[in-house]
Amino acid sequence: MSSLVAMATSITSGALAKMDAHPILTALGSAILLFVALVIYIAWENATIPYANLPGPPTESFIWGNLREVFESMPSLAQRRWMNEHGDTVRYSMLLSKPRLCTRDITAMSFMLQHDSDFPKPYFLQNILGKTTAPLGLLVTEGAVHHRQRRVLNPAFGPASVKGMDPIFFDKAYELRDKLVSILHGESNDVPSPTPPAPGDEAKGGRKMDISKYLAQTTLDVIGLAGFDYDFHALAQTHNDLAEAIFHLFSEGQALTKLNILYNFFPWIAYFYVSPARRTILDATEKLKQYGIEFVRRKRRQIQAEYSGQVEKGSIVGRDLLTLLMKANMSSDLRPDQKLTDAEVVAQIVTFILAGNETSSTALTWLLYRLSQNPDIQKKLRDELLGVPDDRPDQDAMNALPYLDKVVREILRFDGPVPGTERCAARDIVIPLGQPVRGRDGTLIDAVTVPKGTEISFGIMEVNHSKDIWGDDADRFNPDRYDRAGLPMKSVPGVYGNLLTFLGGPHNCIGYRFALAEIKAVLFVLVRNFTFDILPSAPVIEPKTTIVMRPRVVGEEEAGLQMPLLIREYIDE
Numbered sequence: 001m002s003s004l005v006a007m008a009t010s011i012t013s014g015a016l017a018k019m020d021a022h023p024i025l026t027a028l029g030s031a032i033l034l035f036v037a038l039v040i041y042i043a044w045e046n047a048t049i050p051y052a053n054l055p056g057p058p059t060e061s062f063i064w065g066n067l068r069e070v071f072e073s074m075p076s077l078a079q080r081r082w083m084n085e086h087g088d089t090v091r092y093s094m095l096l097s098k099p100r101l102c103t104r105d106i107t108a109m110s111f112m113l114q115h116d117s118d119f120p121k122p123y124f125l126q127n128i129l130g131k132t133t134a135p136l137g138l139l140v141t142e143g144a145v146h147h148r149q150r151r152v153l154n155p156a157f158g159p160a161s162v163k164g165m166d167p168i169f170f171d172k173a174y175e176l177r178d179k180l181v182s183i184l185h186g187e188s189n190d191v192p193s194p195t196p197p198a199p200g201d202e203a204k205g206g207r208k209m210d211i212s213k214y215l216a217q218t219t220l221d222v223i224g225l226a227g228f229d230y231d232f233h234a235l236a237q238t239h240n241d242l243a244e245a246i247f248h249l250f251s252e253g254q255a256l257t258k259l260n261i262l263y264n265f266f267p268w269i270a271y272f273y274v275s276p277a278r279r280t281i282l283d284a285t286e287k288l289k290q291y292g293i294e295f296v297r298r299k300r301r302q303i304q305a306e307y308s309g310q311v312e313k314g315s316i317v318g319r320d321l322l323t324l325l326m327k328a329n330m331s332s333d334l335r336p337d338q339k340l341t342d343a344e345v346v347a348q349i350v351t352f353i354l355a356g357n358e359t360s361s362t363a364l365t366w367l368l369y370r371l372s373q374n375p376d377i378q379k380k381l382r383d384e385l386l387g388v389p390d391d392r393p394d395q396d397a398m399n400a401l402p403y404l405d406k407v408v409r410e411i412l413r414f415d416g417p418v419p420g421t422e423r424c425a426a427r428d429i430v431i432p433l434g435q436p437v438r439g440r441d442g443t444l445i446d447a448v449t450v451p452k453g454t455e456i457s458f459g460i461m462e463v464n465h466s467k468d469i470w471g472d473d474a475d476r477f478n479p480d481r482y483d484r485a486g487l488p489m490k491s492v493p494g495v496y497g498n499l500l501t502f503l504g505g506p507h508n509c510i511g512y513r514f515a516l517a518e519i520k521a522v523l524f525v526l527v528r529n530f531t532f533d534i535l536p537s538a539p540v541i542e543p544k545t546t547i548v549m550r551p552r553v554v555g556e557e558e559a560g561l562q563m564p565l566l567i568r569e570y571i572d573e
């Protein structure tokens, strides 16, 4: 077919040339012909793909497919609408009407996660993640390289190593507490929110604060210390270059704009035009890379000094992720071809800073918002946490707190920071469906044949909000749902708590234990020391998808991503 189209185009352009047409007319004629040929080719491709019969919305526009609805909806809501209407696995159109599958079918997802070499990330996602983190980072690599990297990295994220990070989680959580207290007491010149409070917003000693900013500073400091034994001092400073670079990288840099989509489909555009948003990404990642190179140099010197006996064992080398990774990498158990190169180690540093900072702070941000909306849940949680005699309980003690566990689990279900991900068929393959769907011709489809190159969206948020799994109140924030017998009603192929939040399979989130411990420690300190309320002016908060799902205020889009809350010190009466 493609050769037929090419032949038709060349014959007609030849005819135009023979007619001795004006060069501009010739060019215009060729462009129109090319466009027509493209439309015919795409229509033919769409009609003949083996999953053409899958249900889904009609394509709205040849150029933008169904992307307008995706743009205009809140994260994953368009996909949710289509799946509610047509079934758990649907087909819709992307740029130039390119068909894409979208599924929340857990049998299909489980199959793809387990056969990860047949379903790598698609090129455009690798390109975004590679630009945002690093091409050699764990988030981007696949197959044997990914397997080798994961083998060296896994122990650093094991339970024992994460338990050793408690002091860091608590030190930073208390530093955050002190910073918020100093703002409340008027002892800080930090500007606590990007827009001023409305009249009546700061009642009874409370202040309007964009809590997402402070949580992002906290988690950046945590990953610096826990990851590389380096304090970024983001909390200590009113202005921090790195924190701001990362913040912009995730806001403007990754926003779902038409230009960003074009960049991802046609990366060569970057050779002709680098948009300000793209410049933000490149500058921020370069800055992170420079940090990474310096961390590796410093750590190597420390480890060599310790190994050569120049310093006492354990006196300067910490138990941070980088130390554990570099020591594992130096182990004589590994053959040279099993080790990570220096460039790969630097790539993991950049990856951890980005993957491990934004996600946890976003989960905490939504959590404080939901607690503000649900004062009874906040009070119940505070009562449980105030009942703990210790100011710094260890992870075993924290995990034994049932309500804390349910609240954290529920936020990771309800507002999971990563709403979805993407995979791509590496070969022609049949994906089984647990939940058959009715095809466009009325027949029942219980397996989908996809050709090599088919892109598939994973509805992480959709699975976490599925009524079939979580019951009829799946769209309500309700930590007590976990008391119900028989929940979840279906088992989910996720690595944690029957949720897809951290994904499953060989590419599951390596940092999920780290994230859980960090979230719990920060929450423990904040809820014992402050109350969180919705502002009396009741700004409307909406989720905005970048790579993670961050909040912004409707009508204050110019102010960027933010979560303004009314914060007061908690005084036990």
Ligand code: HEM
Binding pocket: 138, 139, 140, 150, 223, 351, 352, 355, 356, 357, 359, 360, 363, 416, 417, 418, 421, 422, 500, 501, 502, 503, 506, 507, 508, 509, 510, 511, 512, 514, 515
């Ligand atoms: C609430 C917090 C977090 C959430 C919701 C989250 C979610 C995820 C998800 C969904 C993936 C799979 C992406 C894909 O394959 O498409 C992932 C992978 C990953 N995460 Fe997390 N993450 C969190 C925290 C962290 C932390 C704290 C770290 C590191 C300190 C981290 C490091 C990574 C890395 C390196 C990968 C790539 C793993 C691989 O492909 O082998 N994440 N995360």
